[in-house]
Amino acid sequence: MFIPIHYRLLVSIDAIQEGLHLSKTGTQSLPRAFSSFSIQHRKQHPHGQPWWSECKALGVFFKQYCVCLTGQSHHSPELRIVLISGRDINGICSNKSATGNIILGKNVFDTNRRTAQSVARQQEVHGRQVTVVDTPSWWWHYPRENTSKLDQIEIQNSIYLCPPGPHAFLLVIPFDSSFSEINKTSLQEHLKLLPEGVFDRTIVVFTAFTLCSDENVETDIRRSPVLQWILQQCRGRTHVLCSYTQDSTQVITLFKKIEAMVAEDGGSNFCVDAASGNALREEMNVLAKAASERCDAAQTQRRKLKALIEGGKTPPTHLKLVMVGAQWSAKSSAGNTILRKQEFDVHHKRRTRTTQYCEIRHSMVAGRPVTVVDSPGWLYNYTLQDTSEMDKLEIQNSINMCPPGPHAVLLVIGLTSAFNASYQRAVQEHMSLFKDNIWKHTIVLFTRGDWLGVKTVEERIESEKGLQWLVEKCGNRYHVLDNMNSRDERQVEELLQKIEEMLAGNNNLYYESDLHSEIKLKDMKETGEKMAQRIRQTTERQSRMLRELFKGERPPVTDMGIVLIGRKESGKSMAGNRIFLTEIFEKAWLKKEFQDERKNKKCVKHQEHLYGVNITVVEAPGWDKDTTPSEELITEVQQSVSMCAPGPHAFLLVVPISKAFTEKDYKAAVMLLMPLGERVWRHCMVLFTWGDWLTSRPIEEHIAREGKPLQLLVERCWNRYHVISCNRFTDPFPVIELLQKIYDMTARNKGQCFTTDGQQKKTQILPWSARKSLTEEEWNRREEELVDRMLKAIANEPEVPTFPSVRTAGSIDPAYLPNMSGDVPSNFGGASDLLRKNLHVSQWLNTGGGTSEATSGFGSIGHPVSHLEDLDE
Template sequence: MCSPGPHVFLVVVKDGSHFTEKRRRALEEHMGLLGPRVWRHSLVVFTSLGWPRLNSDQEVLESEALGWLRNQCGQRCHLIDLSDGSRASELMEKIQRLVVANGNGVFEMEESVCSAIAEEKRRVEEDARARFLKMKTHRAFMRELARPLPDMRIVLLGAKGSGKTSSLNTILGWDQGRWSPGRTARCAVGQGVVFGRQLTVVDTPGWWMNFFGHETAAFDRHQIRLSPSLCAPGPHAFLLVVRPDRAFSETYRRAVQDHLELLGGDVWSRVMLLFSFGDWLGETAAERHVESEGEPLRWLAERCENRTHVLNNRTAGDGFQVRELLGKIEEMVAGCGVGHWRAVGEEEDQLEMTMRVEEARATERKMKMEQQRRDTRRHLDKSRRLPEVTLVLVGGSKTGKSSCGNTVLGRDCFRADRPTTSCVLGWARVDDQVVRVLDTPGGFSQTADFLKGAPSCAALVVVNASAAFTDLQGEALEAQLGGLWARAVVVFSHGDWLGDTGIEQRLESEGPALRGLVDKCGNRYHVLDNKRRGDGSQVRQLMAQVESMLVAESLVTAASSALPRHTTAKLCKSPSLMPNDHQLSNHCEYFELNSNIYESHPPHKLSTHCSELQ
């Protein structure tokens, strides 16, 4: 593109953006495609609009990732204001100095690498041409058999963020802002008349791209299975929405296969591969993208019998892309020989009945929780707040413990972009209360030791609301807590995943393992949306629940220590023997006398104690 080769590579980073470890690795991998010598010709350019965050090129960067990038580029960097183009001349001077330092030479790829790229390009073009001709021949035959469908029904399927809702808006001719831009948490139906056809389009919840079918939450799996019933008597087509701007790996392919086959193995005869973000492809044909992406996407295209379509959701244009899509669907229906896809009625009826039972249980659980929260507010109004609270984050890996800890403290104390390998203690003053949070590695085995150390120490059992919860996870948490359920609150991370659905409905759908966990914790649970850290109300509600729990647990412990053994067992099991108002008003005295963990393990010693337990 710039023969004989470029003199300089400008690595552009937006000033003030979060250049995370994940982005650093992505940059390293992409630059690595050009070979290690590329860094000798590279210069970092920080761009800003208006007043920059970085005051000078030599400012010490707090981010380890940015520090790594500067080192890779030999500390060559420049800050430029895009609003007025200031300092552009200085950038050109630095570029010229870099060129001179490299002996005025250009960057050249190794001959073997260039040959391999040329060979791969030739193969892709040949295979793409063959795929296109095969598809064109098949469509010509189907077009003669196709008949207009005055009433067309479509179901959209795909991973989270694939562009299903945007595609629905484009197909129906709606403005992109008509439906909420947030995640589709339950099936939604859109209808409209498009090119003389009455269209019914069903949007479905997406799944994580790297989650197999059994890893997706049961509620989301149920929604996928029920989606055909929302366009009775059945859909004519399933549009599998895939983003072309993301690499399509074998893991993603298997995830797609697992989730589509929730509808049955015969669903593939009705599936068309819909590439959203069509503007990303530009002039690249779908067939060429399929061939260049690799074997997983080629497998998927073959499974769909090469039925593909590209949709640019950024522009409606004259509607040609939608008209073409509807024509392809009519051709596919003609090839199936049957008007629409039919689900197994008995299975749908059974699933609908199960979900009605789960909804009734969810309503009952929610009412119980709301009553508990009213009692909590009443109890806390009659007592002084605890001056200090320590929260131990408990759970498996990749559940969102570190992110939840940061949300509670209102600042970045824990690294959420990498696995937690050792205990880390953070603290902050939250509403005039000192809150300490101990982040632990997944499956940390010494959790019970900390909970036994002081009455003002509680466990936050973090569960990923967007994922399935298995019996093994429940058993692992039980081993971690050592039976100290009276000091535990279940915290559901990924609260944004819930959308307009309640956590109770998902909790009941997930199965006995998760229901049992919440029940063991006395029906104490809370949802945290870590993307809304500025919303202090969700943290205040959690802390109120924790304080109420600690007060009740401490008074039961104090009372049981003064009673005979047989009475103690009765006291611990009976929910009616709760602290009275007089006990609540004096609970702080008990904590002041017994909360000596901070003397034996203050913040700096507590972190050392954690390391010794690894």
């Protein structure tokens, strides 16, 4: 029998009236709440229910919902909460564990170390039985494939630690955090570890060290489209928790928000599949069993090797070790831990590359002499082909630093990220720089042992196929170092014991270096140094000659157009940001995993009035390595010319120092510029990015050793090049130096920008109005005068420059920049004078600033600061 709905509702009219009386704000979200209730009700009663019982349940729900909206509810007797969050690349703490302590009112979660295992803690708080589950964090700037399998399992297991399931997820984000599309992608991928619908039960909790108002939070959200997207997924639910206040109302308010959210979604907890939980626990048990078996096998192997030592196979008294591994794997810190003193520079605060040359250090450790050689690292997810020739040469040379060869090679692997397929490939290819028998003398040295927490290294090995392959390749030899606990002598003594045991099992005490290879590497280094000096001398002479030619011909600067061209991940966007001193171009970082995230195939243009100059920067799309630029990309490069109307003054060919520059890269650059004609090269300059990768090396050494393709590119650009680090936005001097070089290049081009109509056009940057009235005869006379001045300059040029070359990445070129040190005066004065007088860069350029003949400045480098994370600390 069909019963009209209004008759059903009459049954529970009392409950509904009471709810309406309590809710004076109306029922704006009531349809959604009823829908959620209906779905949950049907799940609980799949075979139907008497209509009067259904109506009564509906009335009770409506009463509870309205009560929650008005805040007049008697609170829920139990709340179950799961904390989730990422880790910031800049070391900004999310305060996730501290948030759990604030909620429970006690320090039940350890905030002094990373949470490596999901942990549930329970406490009675404000009349409620509250359960909080703390989970491992992931790196905000990494995709899920870079998160270790152990962490992924623990995140999945979190929802099963508070049966029958959590009421709410709290996404903990530090107040004033910077969020990009990469962070958004990372969050989406990691939330897929949990059942669908997590966002529907999530509240974004902003943590702050000081009291923070809702207006501050709203301002922070307005600045970040990604935060706006996250809040949209969470239906706008936010809360602010201050770490340094005893105000309990912030926790009570949070509880009320959770209860309202639960009531809105039908009053039940988050749905948890028991079968999935059982399968996950079985996976964890299998992993733990395999880890135990590996540990037993390693111990059995060690006992056999110790027996050989006791049988008379005496280990060497002086141990020589070579460390190889990826950049930011805590390699240098591990060397300091082994030597028990700070011998290798780690630059914790500067977050810059620390090892560019092989370095050898000695110390007495556990009563014996120990020698450690540190080598440059490679980017962990880059192939051998991606690594620059300079770094390959230094890595190979590490073996020759302690003749006749090292006793052990320590292959350093950081535990802060997963050993995924790209990491495994990088290790395998870079180890091929040595002979095949290198593996017999290799031990896997895991760093950042604190990252394991309560987990064992064997569990970590068994959880990742790549680590299993690596450890087996090294004969099941591995060791863990906790550089954060460097005072622990036992971890170093045990490592030395493992090395002695390995030597006892080998036929040769040391890995023999190849004498022929050593001689070849030495010759290559000497040849590279000579070529670098020749490049530097040529550049300096050309620079001084041109300055003499155009002395007194320096008209005012008002506009400057720049086009950035380079392959993907070359640092074009960061270079544009560096010029504007702000993040105006979208960055793709140096992470290969995210290279597909940025699918922009069109030129991007930005304009700013900076340094007293109207600057236009156009970024052309990049191309994939080892590929031929498409017709679409060639068309876009042509389009970039019209976007800098009447035409660009400079094409900056962006080349990252951290990566190899191949013949295919050179051909791609030539192919892109070919439709613009040969004269386009008169407006080209090579812009080297990631200057921090050089540290103290001169850029000319990199050009010389990288090979013919890069040398040809520099030559086609008339030996014009500049080096910048991409993220010191507050330091304008390297950018001013770059603009000066562009200005000089434009002066050489007679004040004309580049156009595609076959005619050079004079622009506002050099408006030489006086030239319009010159006759052809007068032009010829002026050119003869310039030639005479050029000949005089060459005649006065010494054979060998008497001044030193620029060798440090932190140096500033006095020929292009107002003097900062006072050693070499400029025509305008020092940079400090420039800032004190509040003068524009254009004024400095227009008065002939930077015309000192002390150096050419073409090889100068900006300050060495990189945005990459230094994971040593």
